[in-house]
Amino acid sequence: MSNGQQNPGRHAQRLTLIAWALAGAVALVGCGEATGEGGSSGATDAAGAADDSAAVGDSAAGSDAGATDTGSDGSGADAAATDASGSGDAGGGPMKIGETIDLGKATIDPQTGYSGALSVEIPAGTVSFAITLIGEKATTYAIDDLKDPTGETLVLKNWGVSDITGGQMCLSCKVRVAPQKGASAALVPNAPGVDVVAGTYTFRVNAFTSTQQGAFSQPKKEPAGGDVAVVVALQKAAAKPKKGRLDINLWYTGANDLSVEKGPTDPRVVQWIARLRTLYEQIGVEIGEVRHFPISADFEVADVTSNDGGDFAAIGAATAGAPAGVNFIFVREISSPFGGFGAVLGVSGGIPGPVGMQGAPRNAVVVSTSDIPGGFGRPAKEHDVGATMAHEGGHYLGLFHTSENDFGGFGPKLHDPLPDTPEKDTTNLMYFDGGSGGSGLSPQQGDVVRGNPWVVPVEEK
Numbered sequence: 001m002s003n004g005q006q007n008p009g010r011h012a013q014r015l016t017l018i019a020w021a022l023a024g025a026v027a028l029v030g031c032g033e034a035t036g037e038g039g040s041s042g043a044t045d046a047a048g049a050a051d052d053s054a055a056v057g058d059s060a061a062g063s064d065a066g067a068t069d070t071g072s073d074g075s076g077a078d079a080a081a082t083d084a085s086g087s088g089d090a091g092g093g094p095m096k097i098g099e100t101i102d103l104g105k106a107t108i109d110p111q112t113g114y115s116g117a118l119s120v121e122i123p124a125g126t127v128s129f130a131i132t133l134i135g136e137k138a139t140t141y142a143i144d145d146l147k148d149p150t151g152e153t154l155v156l157k158n159w160g161v162s163d164i165t166g167g168q169m170c171l172s173c174k175v176r177v178a179p180q181k182g183a184s185a186a187l188v189p190n191a192p193g194v195d196v197v198a199g200t201y202t203f204r205v206n207a208f209t210s211t212q213q214g215a216f217s218q219p220k221k222e223p224a225g226g227d228v229a230v231v232v233a234l235q236k237a238a239a240k241p242k243k244g245r246l247d248i249n250l251w252y253t254g255a256n257d258l259s260v261e262k263g264p265t266d267p268r269v270v271q272w273i274a275r276l277r278t279l280y281e282q283i284g285v286e287i288g289e290v291r292h293f294p295i296s297a298d299f300e301v302a303d304v305t306s307n308d309g310g311d312f313a314a315i316g317a318a319t320a321g322a323p324a325g326v327n328f329i330f331v332r333e334i335s336s337p338f339g340g341f342g343a344v345l346g347v348s349g350g351i352p353g354p355v356g357m358q359g360a361p362r363n364a365v366v367v368s369t370s371d372i373p374g375g376f377g378r379p380a381k382e383h384d385v386g387a388t389m390a391h392e393g394g395h396y397l398g399l400f401h402t403s404e405n406d407f408g409g410f411g412p413k414l415h416d417p418l419p420d421t422p423e424k425d426t427t428n429l430m431y432f433d434g435g436s437g438g439s440g441l442s443p444q445q446g447d448v449v450r451g452n453p454w455v456v457p458v459e460e461k
């Protein structure tokens with residue numbers, strides 16, 4: 001159904017990947033993954049791959065930040081571009097929601113790309129928190145040198161220029177961080193072994209721009225300056241919650257005859273939400289309120305993977321004023337910088353995406369509502385949109401891919417920081433290849449998702 005002519009993205013990805021950065025990057029990006037689901041269908045691999053790739057792509061593409069999923073996208077890029085420009089960037093600035101601490105703006109030294117030391121006082125009763133950095137749409141931001149009140153290092157100093165960490169994603173940090181363009185967030189904790197304690201956390205912000213010089217090379221990073229807004233969102237509870245509730249906002253571009261008027265009763269949407277509910281039920285997360293909003297048709301073909309951040313800043317800005325929850329933007333197609341490679345099924349604003357506000361760049365998960373076109377000998381297949389929402393939503397809430405594509409052993413072998421997710425387990429919802437059709441989630445993945453401040457703890461009876 002979609003227009004796309006996208007071919008499987010695999011090749012593109014591969015390339016990308018190769019530059020290993022990618023992997024990390026990808027993830028960051030928000031992966032554009034094609035969620036497993038999508039992939040699943042026969043097309044699967046392709047599709048799946050694409051997604052992932054996409055993710056990767058991001059990285060590759062450039063910035064790490066890229067969170068974007070880059071890879072994935074499909075063909076519509078041009079169009080997208082257009083739109084993008086049309087839409088402009090965010091305007092009034094993000095609105096904070098819920099229990100947040102506003103640290104105001106930090107200034108970054110353009111010579112070094114680092115801010116001075118920042119600190120936040122985390123109050124007693126906080127079980128987890130997310131730090132969101134909000135800046136310019138084409139600049140990439142990352143948390144650096146995060147220490148807890150006891151002096152323990154959670155994010156390494158200068159990790160972004162370390163060859164060991166790859167510079168794209170801090171794999172050896174106790175709190176894994178993935179930079180993003182425009183806005184970037186870190187969830188504490190996002191793996192076992194880190195407990196939040198009350199007191200003063202210190203960190204700084206790293207900002208850079210990156211230019212991709214060909215699909216095979218790592219992006220070239222240059223320090224960036226300017227101001228960055230810093231917001232810390234808290235989750236407070238007596239103990240780490242075993243159950244939680246996630247409210248969601250659905251945004252309609254009008255693509256595929258899905259409008260804000262018809263969406264709430266459209267059997268497709270009803271089915272997608274039911275699927276999302278089923279998948280998250282396994283980790284004790286119920287879907288609470290489901291709200292429906294219109295968003296500009298300019299985003300019907302969304303560019304959320306290009307090197308300047310594409311439409312992601314404008315899409316995020318459009319969510320200003322919405323109630324708390326994760327935003328899902330229903331589009332017809334996600335365009336790709338690789339043009340013609342692969343159909344991107346969805347892209348998350350980050351891993352995690354911005355938390356505790358609406359209206360920030362990347363404040364959304366962008367989801368294709370089109371089926372997966374055939375190509376390269378693969379038949380077209382139905383897109384399991386609900387599974388894509390769950391996979392990308394998983395990224396938005398803080399989950400990395402359980403295993404990234406290692407390109408037949410030629411690429412880096414990357415896994416998430418969770419001990420209870422088996423490597424190369426194609427049955428997991430967060431496996432990189434959406435095509436595999438995985439739907440499972442582990443207990444530790446559940447802990448991460450329920451710890452995101454967007455998920456409201458529910459008392460057990």
Ligand SMILES: [Zn+2]
Nearest residue numbers: 031032033034
């Ligand atoms: Zn993914």
